[in-house]
Amino acid sequence: GAVVSQHPSRVICKSGTSVKIECRSLDFQATTMFWYRQFPKQSLMLMATSNEGSKATYEQGVEKDKFLINHASLTLSTLTVTSAHPEDSSFYICSARIPGRQETQYFGPGTRLLVL
Amino acid sequence: EDQVTQSPEALRLQEGESSSLNCSYTVSGLRGLFWYRQDPGKGPEFLFTLYSAGEEKEKERLKATLTKKESFLHITAPKPEDSATYLCAVQAGTGGGNKLTFGTGTQLKVEL
Numbered sequence: 001g002a003v004v005s006q007h008p009s010r011v012i013c014k015s016g017t018s019v020k021i022e023c024r025s026l027d028f029q030a031t032t033m034f035w036y037r038q039f040p041k042q043s044l045m046l047m048a049t050s051n052e053g054s055k056a057t058y059e060q061g062v063e064k065d066k067f068l069i070n071h072a073s074l075t076l077s078t079l080t081v082t083s084a085h086p087e088d089s090s091f092y093i094c095s096a097r098i099p100g101r102q103e104t105q106y107f108g109p110g111t112r113l114l115v116l
Numbered sequence: 117e118d119q120v121t122q123s124p125e126a127l128r129l130q131e132g133e134s135s136s137l138n139c140s141y142t143v144s145g146l147r148g149l150f151w152y153r154q155d156p157g158k159g160p161e162f163l164f165t166l167y168s169a170g171e172e173k174e175k176e177r178l179k180a181t182l183t184k185k186e187s188f189l190h191i192t193a194p195k196p197e198d199s200a201t202y203l204c205a206v207q208a209g210t211g212g213g214n215k216l217t218f219g220t221g222t223q224l225k226v227e228l
Contacts, residue, residue, distance in 0.1 A: 006159075032214060043120075043203070043218040044160070059215075093159045097214070103148045103207055105216060107159035 002098050003027050006108035013084055014116055021079045021111045023094030029074035030096035034105060035067075038091040050077040084115040118143045118208050122219035129194055129226050137189040137222045139204030147209035149187050150216065151180050154201045163189075163202075194226045 003026040013019050023033055031052045036044040048069055049057040056069035068080040081088055091112055095105040121140045129135055141149065148167055152160035164173045166182040173180050177198065179190040189202055201223045205216040 004159075034214065034216075041220070043220045044205075044216075045218075046215050049214055091157075095159075103214075104150065104162060104165050105214075106162055107152070110157070110159040112157070 002106040004096050004106050004108040006111050010112045012114045015085055019081045023077045025075045025096045028098050033077040034095045035079050036093045086115045089115045118217040120217055120219035122204050122222050126223040131228050132193045134192045137202055139187040141206045143206045143208045145209035147207040150205045152203040196226045199225045
């Protein structure tokens, strides 16, 4: 399967600060990457679809000014949580599809964010 | 709205005790149904993609099947290392774009 990495794996920050999470496709180029959030005991919820070279598409209820997405290259998408608050504490996971390889999404290892 | 319901929420098996996990779904034109395994604190690991009713796929002790309303993940003679949360997700073919809708998972524990 495809390899997707994320950095950092864990981050603790103070309320009001911004946090950047990186998602990289290591062995393929991804024109589209996806950002999910998972709260304890809940399912993964799609936050936004990141498109290389264009604006991200956000799901209903997700604030685009709070969760900034930049997909600057075919192997890197970043999610910046701006002015983080304790309620933003969650497990953030990215995924990517291999172009031409049908619909399967391959997920990164996730980033645990704790906002104090 | 696409919906995915997984059952049971949790399942405890003895090593070697085969069982099945259920994923019921409602979707506007199924483009694909996906099974993933998720270990605590990790991202989901891809297992299977199923596209049409009647399709089956196997990998080691796991076998996934699909009907028009549900999918089953059969686990044959499980081992403790099969302990994980198993997630089911669907992708709609009509206006759904690339969105995956996930169930809440079945937490499987296999004991010696």
